[in-house]
Amino acid sequence: MDRYVVSAMLAGAFFGCTGLFTRYQTAMGLAPMDMLLIRCVVAVICFFFQILFTDRSLFRIKPRDFWLFAAVALCGQLFFSFCYYTAITMMSISTACILLYLSPALVMVMSHFIFKEKVGTRGLIAVILCVLGCACVSGFGGTVSGKGLIFGLGSAFAFALINILNRFIQKRGYRGTTVNFYLFIIAGIGACFFTDPGRVASIATASFSNFAICAATGLVTSFLSYLCFSLALGGCDSGKVSIFASTEPVTASVISVLLFHEPFGALSLIGIILVLGSIVLMNTKGKEKEAA
Numbered sequence: 263m264d265r266y267v268v269s270a271m272l273a274g275a276f277f278g279c280t281g282l283f284t285r286y287q288t289a290m291g292l293a294p295m296d297m298l299l300i301r302c303v304v305a306v307i308c309f310f311f312q313i314l315f316t317d318r319s320l321f322r323i324k325p326r327d328f329w330l331f332a333a334v335a336l337c338g339q340l341f342f343s344f345c346y347y348t349a350i351t352m353m354s355i356s357t358a359c360i361l362l363y364l365s366p367a368l369v370m371v372m373s374h375f376i377f378k379e380k381v382g383t384r385g386l387i388a389v390i391l392c393v394l395g396c397a398c399v400s401g402f403g404g405t406v407s408g409k410g411l412i413f414g415l416g417s418a419f420a421f422a423l424i425n426i427l428n429r430f431i432q433k434r435g436y437r438g439t440t441v442n443f444y445l446f447i448i449a450g451i452g453a454c455f456f457t458d459p460g461r462v463a464s465i466a467t468a469s470f471s472n473f474a475i476c477a478a479t480g481l482v483t484s485f486l487s488y489l490c491f492s493l494a495l496g497g498c499d500s501g502k503v504s505i506f507a508s509t510e511p512v513t514a515s516v517i518s519v520l521l522f523h524e525p526f527g528a529l530s531l532i533g534i535i536l537v538l539g540s541i542v543l544m545n546t547k548g549k550e551k552e553a554a
Contacts, residue, residue, distance in 0.1 A: 266497035269490040271509045276487035278513025282521065283479040290465055290472055294347035295456040297479065298340070300466060302450030304480020305488065309443040320440045327434060334427040334441065335448035342420035344456075345413045352410035361414030366392050368422035369503075376426060384543055391540035398533025425503065429495050438492020446484065512538070 287297050313320045323331065346362060367389045374380070431441050466476040494503045512534050 264497070266494050266503075270494035270498060270503045273487050273490035273494060274509035275513045276482050276490065278509065279517065280483045282517050283475065283483060286475045287479065290468075290475070292462065292465060293457065294343060295453050296462045296465075298343045299450055299453040299457055299459065299462055300476045301480045301484040302446040302453060304477055305446040305484035306443065306450060308481065308485040309439060309446065313439055313443060316439075320437055320443075323436065323440060323444065327431070327436075330427065330431050330434070331441070331444045332448055334424060334431065335445045336452055338420055338424035338427055339445060339449040340452045342417055342424065343453075345416035345420055349410055349413040349417055352413065361411070362417050362421060364393060364415070364418040365421040365425075368418060369425050372422060372426050373429075376430070388540040388543045391536045391543065395533045395536030395538075395540065398529050398536060425495070428492065432492070432495060438489070438496060442488045442492060445488075 284297065287300075292300070349361065370385060370389055428438075428441060432438065465472060467473055491503070
């Protein structure tokens with residue numbers, strides 16, 4: 263496996279820790295938009311110091327490209343959080359997760375028309391394995407209301423949009439670090455309109471444990487995950503990255519079993535095998551091209 267594949271898989275694994283931190287933050291009294299604001303603040307601080315101590319030229323962006331950064335932040339990150347967390351309130355988490363992980367198929371189709379990336383037989387099979395695997399890991403969910411379905415599909419579209427727009431910006435010569443830095447600044451500003459920053463700050467700093475959990479949330483699920491995700495997009499097709507990053511539900515499943523002692527049946531095991539199979543299938547294709 264090359265470093266781009268490993269980066270995508272790590273990004274998915276870091277994203278998969280979201281459920282772990284969400285449980286603790288919910289117990290602290292934080293709402294979904296509160297959590298998003300915390301993630302943005304921590305990520306901005308981390309990316310700021312990364313740029314400050316590596317290459318300060320990465321702070322610069324062209325004014326004419328600002329709308330692209332705003333699109334990634336508002337249409338992607340903010341819209342995704344709104345749709346996904348709203349879907350969770352209207353259906354089971356497992357059902358919302360199934361709908362969310364239709365995004366690899368959306369990314370592959372969108373990449374085909376936007377970036378002219380080829381969708382071969384292996385790619386189609388990998389997407390099918392990925393979606394089925396995520397459905398198995400999630401337990402196939404339950405009943406879905408009409409509004410819940412709309413928000414669930416909206417989260418999948420938004421997640422795919424983040425992938426596509428990120429790739430589009432990088433094609434204009436911007437490094438992933440620059441993209442992520444401004445993405446979280448704009449998304450954080452947007453989140454302020456849906457929450458009370460003062461209340462969020464008071465909860466986050468109420469105790470050392472609260473502060474540590476909030477800091478770890480932003481570090482793992484925002485800074486490290488997006489750092490790896492952007493690195494992967496720098497060397498892989500968008501469709502492939504979305505599939506490689508499907509380690510997220512696998513990670514979430516393992517965490518739920520080991521830390522929260524939730525049931526783990528044969529269906530979950532089959533799902534993990536299918537997801538890993540889709541990753542191996544896509545990675546094998548890449549090796550064959552290199553060999554050729």
